[in-house]
Amino acid sequence: MFQRDIFIEEITKSLKKDNSIYFLSADFGAKALDGLREKFPKNFIHCGISEQAMLDIATGLAIEKNKVFVYAMAPFLSLRAIEQIKCGPGLMKLPISIISVGIGLGYADAGPTHYANEDYACIRSILGNSIYTPSDNFTTKLIAQDLLKKPKFAYIRLDRDITPNLKPKVSNKDFYNGYKIFGNIANDKIIVISHGKIFHDCYSLKKNLKDNVVFINLFRSKPFPKSLSKKLKNVRKILVVDEQSPGGNLGSCVFENLSENKIFPKIIIKSIDNIYVFENGGRRYLLDKYGLSKKNILNSINSF
Amino acid sequence: MKINDLDNLSKKYRKQLFEKFLLTKQGHPGSIFSMMEIVVTLYYGGYVRFNKKKKIFKDKVLISKGHATATLYPILRDFGLIKQKDWNNWGSKNSLLKIFGNISIPGIDITSGSLGHCIGAGAGMALHYKRSKIDKKVYVIISEGELYEGSTWEALLFAKHHELSNLIIFIDVNSLIILGSTDECLKLDPIQKKVEGLGIECFSIDGHNISEITNSLDDIGSQKKLCCIIANTIKGKGSTIMEHKKNWHYWNPMSKEEIKKTREELKE
Numbered sequence: 281m282f283q284r285d286i287f288i289e290e291i292t293k294s295l296k297k298d299n300s301i302y303f304l305s306a307d308f309g310a311k312a313l314d315g316l317r318e319k320f321p322k323n324f325i326h327c328g329i330s331e332q333a334m335l336d337i338a339t340g341l342a343i344e345k346n347k348v349f350v351y352a353m354a355p356f357l358s359l360r361a362i363e364q365i366k367c368g369p370g371l372m373k374l375p376i377s378i379i380s381v382g383i384g385l386g387y388a389d390a391g392p393t394h395y396a397n398e399d400y401a402c403i404r405s406i407l408g409n410s411i412y413t414p415s416d417n418f419t420t421k422l423i424a425q426d427l428l429k430k431p432k433f434a435y436i437r438l439d440r441d442i443t444p445n446l447k448p449k450v451s452n453k454d455f456y457n458g459y460k461i462f463g464n465i466a467n468d469k470i471i472v473i474s475h476g477k478i479f480h481d482c483y484s485l486k487k488n489l490k491d492n493v494v495f496i497n498l499f500r501s502k503p504f505p506k507s508l509s510k511k512l513k514n515v516r517k518i519l520v521v522d523e524q525s526p527g528g529n530l531g532s533c534v535f536e537n538l539s540e541n542k543i544f545p546k547i548i549i550k551s552i553d554n555i556y557v558f559e560n561g562g563r564r565y566l567l568d569k570y571g572l573s574k575k576n577i578l579n580s581i582n583s584f
Numbered sequence: 585m586k587i588n589d590l591d592n593l594s595k596k597y598r599k600q601l602f603e604k605f606l607l608t609k610q611g612h613p614g615s616i617f618s619m620m621e622i623v624v625t626l627y628y629g630g631y632v633r634f635n636k637k638k639k640i641f642k643d644k645v646l647i648s649k650g651h652a653t654a655t656l657y658p659i660l661r662d663f664g665l666i667k668q669k670d671w672n673n674w675g676s677k678n679s680l681l682k683i684f685g686n687i688s689i690p691g692i693d694i695t696s697g698s699l700g701h702c703i704g705a706g707a708g709m710a711l712h713y714k715r716s717k718i719d720k721k722v723y724v725i726i727s728e729g730e731l732y733e734g735s736t737w738e739a740l741l742f743a744k745h746h747e748l749s750n751l752i753i754f755i756d757v758n759s760l761i762i763l764g765s766t767d768e769c770l771k772l773d774p775i776q777k778k779v780e781g782l783g784i785e786c787f788s789i790d791g792h793n794i795s796e797i798t799n800s801l802d803d804i805g806s807q808k809k810l811c812c813i814i815a816n817t818i819k820g821k822g823s824t825i826m827e828h829k830k831n832w833h834y835w836n837p838m839s840k841e842e843i844k845k846t847r848e849e850l851k852e
Contacts, residue, residue: 364735
């Protein structure tokens, strides 16, 4: 199942007992959305291909104390409507959940108009929001359930592809913390931090490595988990991997949050190269060619 | 209230706001004065319904031209929502009242300032009321300058599609933007034809004529479709120093003679 279907299914379940939920789409679909529209037509709003108006409409609905979910393709929802995101849920602290699908090169081979390589940096700069980048369906489900229970201004970055479930799965405590650690953190170990689909590429390298590497799935990077800063207090080597452009990605987030706590390990950031990718070949091919091959990530780990 | 009373109230509020501009040396008098009769009519003409007991308005007013939200401050003060001490304190460092309105100010329904947001937000509210069968109306006042924003047209399309008869849009057409006349800068006319092109019924009125404002609102009241009032106004209305002057979008320093003259002109 796709992450988006998991998320929408949870909303559909809640709609059975909660009529205050509105789901807005800018002409973006999903199999699960067909069901939601059919069962709850009054709670679904098609906004046309108008991401900016969609956010303003969502703002009006949220001012009226509704639980509002907006849904569109990541590059358009994040960049095109960023000022509406700031002025609506940002300035007025409104509980609007922004579900953004197709992060990174997810829409390969559509080209750079459809790649969301900057959405993380852009939306992280808006104040007061939470940012989620799940790596699997189970975490996606927990995020949806939590936002339905406790609505807030959130940006949820879903992958376009089906993502395998993490093992062991995210526990309730992990979810509360905002991250899951695979391994035991120690001062002399190398810490690999990532989120989203690319986390699986990182974690798949475990078999090629000794026990001195710990992987952290940081599925809620904003607000940055305080407990994680504490755990990383004395580590010296961190690799951050993000399917984003070099500027303002998860690496910046980790660096800024640790430095705020006077923690200064050596941090290496692996991201997509500093280039707009026009080439075809599929996501795997493009990641391999433009900075995020598994080999490249492995070399970075070994370079510490 | 009678039409004469609404006229007098408009004059009174212009005068009071002028004194605030003098004191704070900031604000947007041109835009505020151009929409004064519209908001006075909405609040005192019985269109925006007030619950005296709860001290809340039933209907919403969204000032999309956020730089002119201060037009509402003296009205909200007189309805008892904004405290007299906050009105008196306007301009000091810890003042509750700001040039641009925000929802921390009692009676202000939306935080605005950036242009082109409020038809969309108003449409969201109005659609919720319609689907939930809630008897509320949303009045949105935009400047004609907001017709340059794509989001305004996106929202108009949306509001028309849903035929939001509980959303009443005023377009304050004072023909001036910061750099000059809209005709010279980037032509907007014919505004009415363009809006009507979306299938929206338009009423073109003199935005300073209380009778025309009330007549259009009464006509709209019986309609079951989205309507828009194109209010032709004068930027800086009431002060010959400011009227039709693009530079009076913002506050400008005034000589003693100019202050005296303006005070005379704004007398009730």
